Amino acid sequence: MSYSVYERKEDCCGCTACMNICPKGAITMQADEEGFLYPEIDGKRCIECGLCKKICAFQKEELSLEEMPQVYAVKASDEIRRQSSSGGCFTAFSDVILQKGGAVYGCAFDEKLKAEHIRAENERERDRCRGSKYSQSDLGTIFSSVKEDLKAGREVLFTGTTCQTAALREVLSEQEQKNLYTVDIICHGTPSPRLFADFIEYIEQKRNKKVKAYYHRPKDLGWRGGEKLIYADGKKESRTTLVDGWRNIFYGDLALRPSCYQCRYSNPCRPSDITIADFWGIEGYAPEFSDALGVSLALVSSEKGRRLFEACRSSLQIIERTMEEAVVKNPNLKVPTARPAARTQFWALYKEGGFPAIMRLYGKDTLKQKIKYAIKAIMRKCGLFALAKKILKK
Numbered sequence: 001m002s003y004s005v006y007e008r009k010e011d012c013c014g015c016t017a018c019m020n021i022c023p024k025g026a027i028t029m030q031a032d033e034e035g036f037l038y039p040e041i042d043g044k045r046c047i048e049c050g051l052c053k054k055i056c057a058f059q060k061e062e063l064s065l066e067e068m069p070q071v072y073a074v075k076a077s078d079e080i081r082r083q084s085s086s087g088g089c090f091t092a093f094s095d096v097i098l099q100k101g102g103a104v105y106g107c108a109f110d111e112k113l114k115a116e117h118i119r120a121e122n123e124r125e126r127d128r129c130r131g132s133k134y135s136q137s138d139l140g141t142i143f144s145s146v147k148e149d150l151k152a153g154r155e156v157l158f159t160g161t162t163c164q165t166a167a168l169r170e171v172l173s174e175q176e177q178k179n180l181y182t183v184d185i186i187c188h189g190t191p192s193p194r195l196f197a198d199f200i201e202y203i204e205q206k207r208n209k210k211v212k213a214y215y216h217r218p219k220d221l222g223w224r225g226g227e228k229l230i231y232a233d234g235k236k237e238s239r240t241t242l243v244d245g246w247r248n249i250f251y252g253d254l255a256l257r258p259s260c261y262q263c264r265y266s267n268p269c270r271p272s273d274i275t276i277a278d279f280w281g282i283e284g285y286a287p288e289f290s291d292a293l294g295v296s297l298a299l300v301s302s303e304k305g306r307r308l309f310e311a312c313r314s315s316l317q318i319i320e321r322t323m324e325e326a327v328v329k330n331p332n333l334k335v336p337t338a339r340p341a342a343r344t345q346f347w348a349l350y351k352e353g354g355f356p357a358i359m360r361l362y363g364k365d366t367l368k369q370k371i372k373y374a375i376k377a378i379m380r381k382c383g384l385f386a387l388a389k390k391i392l393k394k
């Protein structure tokens, strides 16, 4: 007999802490019908010690805010920012750890474009973690690997969603955390990995070729740009209804993990040393600092975070800002993403008609949208957008 740790899906963020702590190895992570991983307890092995619930950071009391994090707007070099989603903070922090012979952990795509956490010991491996992947990453047994590195006396930088970094700290003792730095993101929520796999398969069938690489926010399309992919034959595709379908699904909030709508980390009180995000709205507060390559928001919450941040000063441009500014365009610093009323209907449609049905209704892969995109593409080619901007400025 097997059963879940919690009955309600909303109560579990899939952080794997319980699986890591179980003394009997009774817990495995199993995908549900939406493709999210949940812990399943093997009743034959479980000795009812209660450790799995005790360790669950997602069910612990709210964190209290002893001191407000320090708030900064940050930019790495142009070259780094071209490869990063916002201001390139992650690369700067991870460079410090790699230069000291440490290990960096972050989310990368595997060869099938599944988001998963990996361990990086050099820049080449670390670079795979650059850029946001908009689907929930599979942590696998990564917490054990972090533990081994720390036991071996290595410095470790662990990056991920807030629930992932909070969970890691639960499975490590105070002593083990001595050389651990954690960096989380302000998190809007993570969509279903199964749905993203379906999306890639849908594109491959439509175009009749393999997708080799995928970028949710490539900088050649701008800081707020759209999705881009590269096919096995080297051809690229972006700014089409097909590729931007995922953007509509992600920002429509329909495919996020149920726990994301009740995220306990949607506040300025962070469980990590440093929190990174996009500094949306910076053009209004510090126009001279803002540019098209993107600006990061960094919240520094601990002494360790301050040390790591200071170690990067020479490679970053930094200005101090306020929490009030940070919150305005980052609502997930205040409240979790609201669960759309249409979520139930969305998943019912998926079960009935599969991903093509989802794409037709929510991915905007319709004739009307295709015509709209084609007109926009022509305008872009003829420079009509730039001309319109110039006229409006005048």
Ligand SMILES: Cc1cc2nc3c(=O)[nH]c(=O)nc-3n(C[C@H](O)[C@H](O)[C@H](O)COP(=O)(O)OP(=O)(O)OC[C@H]3O[C@@H](n4cnc5c(N)ncnc54)[C@H](O)[C@@H]3O)c2cc1C
Binding pocket: 083, 084, 085, 086, 087, 088, 089, 090, 091, 105, 106, 107, 108, 115, 129, 130, 131, 132, 133, 134, 135, 136, 137, 159, 160, 161, 185, 186, 187, 188, 189, 190, 191, 276, 277, 278, 279, 280, 296, 297, 330, 332
């Ligand atoms: C699912 C998701 C939701 C986000 N929501 C917001 C938001 O609401 N507001 C906001 O301002 N910023 C959000 N971000 C963060 C933002 O997109 C950038 O990741 C952040 O600004 C850091 O950019 P960078 O230029 O410093 O680093 P980059 O080089 O872009 O580094 C990316 C970092 O994100 C981590 N990462 C990437 N994908 C995932 C994933 N699927 N799961 C866990 N970790 C991942 C990597 O490990 C790495 O540390 C979100 C990111 C993700 C992945």
Ligand code: SF4
Binding pocket: 005, 006, 011, 012, 013, 014, 015, 016, 017, 018, 019, 039, 052, 055, 056, 057, 058, 059, 167
């Ligand atoms: S939130 Fe994490 S620790 Fe809690 S039940 Fe889910 S996987 Fe286990």
Ligand code: SF4
Binding pocket: 021, 022, 023, 024, 025, 026, 027, 041, 045, 046, 047, 048, 049, 050, 051, 052, 053
């Ligand atoms: S109660 Fe104890 S033995 Fe049973 S699954 Fe939880 S941690 Fe494992």
Ligand code: SF4
Binding pocket: 013, 161, 162, 163, 164, 187, 188, 189, 190, 257, 259, 260, 261, 263, 264, 265
């Ligand atoms: S929104 Fe919260 S629960 Fe969902 S992935 Fe992000 S940190 Fe975890």
